[in-house]
Amino acid sequence: MPIDFEKITSLAKRRGFFFQGSEIYGGLNGTWDYGPLGVELLKNVKQAWWRAMVQMRDDIVGVDSAILLNPEVWRASGHLENFTDPLVDCKECKMRWRADHLEGDRCPNCGGELTEPRQFNLMFKTFVGPVEGDAAVVYLRPETAQGIFVDFKAIQGMTRKRLPFGIAQQGKSFRNEISPGNSIFRSREFEQMECEYFVRPEQAELAYRSWVLERYNWYLSLGMKPESLRLREHEQSELSHYSAGTTDVEFLYPWGWGELEGIANRTDFDLRRHSEFSGKDLSYVDETTSEKSYPYVIEPAAGATRSALAFMCDAYDEAVVNGEQRTFLRLHKSLAPYKVAVLPLSKKENLSAVARQVEKSLRPHFMITYDETQSIGKRYARQDEIGTPYCVTVDFDSLEDHAVTIRERDSMAQERVPIAELVPALREKLED
Ligand code: ATP
Numbered sequence: 001m002p003i004d005f006e007k008i009t010s011l012a013k014r015r016g017f018f019f020q021g022s023e024i025y026g027g028l029n030g031t032w033d034y035g036p037l038g039v040e041l042l043k044n045v046k047q048a049w050w051r052a053m054v055q056m057r058d059d060i061v062g063v064d065s066a067i068l069l070n071p072e073v074w075r076a077s078g079h080l081e082n083f084t085d086p087l088v089d090c091k092e093c094k095m096r097w098r099a100d101h102l103e104g105d106r107c108p109n110c111g112g113e114l115t116e117p118r119q120f121n122l123m124f125k126t127f128v129g130p131v132e133g134d135a136a137v138v139y140l141r142p143e144t145a146q147g148i149f150v151d152f153k154a155i156q157g158m159t160r161k162r163l164p165f166g167i168a169q170q171g172k173s174f175r176n177e178i179s180p181g182n183s184i185f186r187s188r189e190f191e192q193m194e195c196e197y198f199v200r201p202e203q204a205e206l207a208y209r210s211w212v213l214e215r216y217n218w219y220l221s222l223g224m225k226p227e228s229l230r231l232r233e234h235e236q237s238e239l240s241h242y243s244a245g246t247t248d249v250e251f252l253y254p255w256g257w258g259e260l261e262g263i264a265n266r267t268d269f270d271l272r273r274h275s276e277f278s279g280k281d282l283s284y285v286d287e288t289t290s291e292k293s294y295p296y297v298i299e300p301a302a303g304a305t306r307s308a309l310a311f312m313c314d315a316y317d318e319a320v321v322n323g324e325q326r327t328f329l330r331l332h333k334s335l336a337p338y339k340v341a342v343l344p345l346s347k348k349e350n351l352s353a354v355a356r357q358v359e360k361s362l363r364p365h366f367m368i369t370y371d372e373t374q375s376i377g378k379r380y381a382r383q384d385e386i387g388t389p390y391c392v393t394v395d396f397d398s399l400e401d402h403a404v405t406i407r408e409r410d411s412m413a414q415e416r417v418p419i420a421e422l423v424p425a426l427r428e429k430l431e432d
Contacts, residue, residue: 003316005254008309009183011327015386017041017312018184030180030188032305037386040337040367042191042308046170048334049193049302052218053168060166060195061159065147067172068128068138076277077146077270079123079139082241086117087178098178122175124188140174145299148196149270153282162287163295164207166197170304182255184305191304196297198284201268204244204296208265212247215263215300219249219310223332228252228314229260242269249302251310260310261302268294311335315387321412322377329387330410333430336387339366340426343379345395347372355394358404358419362392365423366430384409390426 013019016035020027034042054062074080086099092112099117107114124140127133141147148167155167170193180186199207212231219229234246244265251260271294275282283292317328333339340362344355352372359370369388371379376393383391393405403418406425417425 002252002254003313005182005313007327008254008313008316011316011329011385012038012183012312030177030186032184032187032189037337038308041312041331041335042304044335044337045308045311046191046193046304048222049218049304049307050168050170052221053166053193053195059161059164060168060197061155061161062168063148063151063155064171065144065151065169067141069141069146069150071138072277073146073150073274074123074139076273077149078241078273079142079146080121083123083142084119084121085178087120088114088117090114096178101179120176120178122177124174124176142175143173143301144169144171144192144194145196145301146270148194149274149282149297150278152196152198152271152274153280156284163284164197164199164203166195168193168195170194182253184309185253185258187305190306192301193304193307194299194301196266196270196299198295198297201293201296204265204267204298207296207298208245208247208263211298211300212249212263215261215302216249219251219260219307222311222335223330224251224311224314228310230257232257240264242266251314253310254313260306261300263298263300266297266299268296270297271295321381326381327385328409329385331387331389333389333432336389337367338369338383338386338388339390339430340368341379341383341388341391342368342370343376343391343393344372345376345393350399351394351396354398354419358392358394358422361419362423362426366426380407390429392422392426 015037017038018032018034021031021033022028054060088097088099090107090110090112093107093110095107095109102108105114123142125137127136128138129136148169171191172189173192174189177186177188180188197207216229216231220226228251230250232248232250239246244267246262246264248259249261250257271282284295285292311331315329315331317330319326319328342355342359344351359368362368380391389409391407393407398404403416404422405414406417407414
């Protein structure tokens with residue numbers, strides 16, 4: 001049964017994962033703030049991606065390019081001309097819609113007649129320097145990819161990487177979406193995780209197919225359920241202006257299937273265009289034949305914020321425990337905001353002192369939290385709801401046997417461990 005999305009967004013707000021940006025001023029549509037648990041989840045998603053894409057591979061290096069780029073970049077990339085969505089207005093209630101997201105030809109709000117679609121550019125415009133005018137116009141990047149293409153030649157020279165090799169980047173992107181919605185699924189400011197993988201043209205098709213599988217498997221490796229994921233190849237008519245083939249990894253959101261990541265064969269479009277527009281030769285020189293050519297590019301482009309939402313939706317679970325309805329966030333250990341919660345059985349001073357000692361000994365090793373308010377059952381429930389995989393309970397026996405109980409979130413199994421062996425015991429469980 002699909003879960004009620006309202007339950008996810010209310011949990012997200014109540015516990016501090018994400019909530020409406022600028023809320024005290026009535027919010028700003030399409031912007032979201034990530035609270036204490038949300039920043040941890042998001043960082044963990046990005047770290048897992050960086051590890052898989054950069055740190056565990058010899059053929060991909062990282063970059064962090066500027067968000068503001070020379071406006072010529074967007075002329076060369078085709079964004080000024082093509083990065084548009086079809087916009088329609090309702091003639092009755094004046095609401096605006098993205099035409100390709102509508103099912104019928106009437107306004108979904110009031111049933112009114114709609115205008116003819118017109119193309120609306122999604123890039124946010126701003127100005128550099130103190131003078132506002134055409135010469136000072138710049139755009140907030142709508143994707144991280146172009147920062148990679150403009151640095152391609154420099155990075156290849158610095159690293160002396162040979163084909164095939166990739167450049168990866170994570171960071172904020174901005175799109176003036178016509179209808180942002182479903183909370184952080186579609187926002188106007190969001191984070192992306194993109195890799196441009198450069199290959200010889202004759203290897204492009206194979207590399208494209210293998211990246212599709214590689215990226216699909218990455219989600220599975222972080223605990224996503226196979227039935228929540230599917231691959232969807234784009235029809236010819238759907239392809240972007242640069243693409244020779246695109247496959248989306250789709251996720252089953254509470255409202256239905258939707259994009260999580262797109263893997264595209266961008267051909268040599270970007271490097272050619274940037275060479276042409278910048279006047280700089282961005283071709284690649286073959287190490288043995290010294291022949292020059294433009295590599296093809298395979299691009300796995302994921303959303304970090306959208307992935308965080310998908311992982312939360314997939315991990316959300318409800319179960320009856322001791323006759324009580326309870327919520328669990330069964331997040332993969334590496335994604336969970338807190339790895340361990342330290343809980344003294346009671347607030348009594350002698351127990352708190354030991355628990356604080358335990359907390360101090362764990363803090364340098366794991367992201368932990370400490371909680372001594374309310375009953376132990378309530379505290380376990382609070383940790384289950386935010387996905388903490390392990391709770392460490394300090395009880396009155398701990399004062400005598402210098403041991404504590406580790407409780408695991410999903411099985412609720414409990415194990416007694418000497419305090420002196422707690423760090424290696426938890427490390428083993430967390431790395432398992
Ligand atoms: P859509 O069709 O949903 O508008 P897209 O095909 O334009 O998305 P891409 O340009 O392929 O998206 O961007 C790559 C990834 O960046 C997407 O798969 C998604 O995870 C993320 N992304 C794109 N737009 C947004 C947004 N407005 N809010 C949050 N994440 C986004």
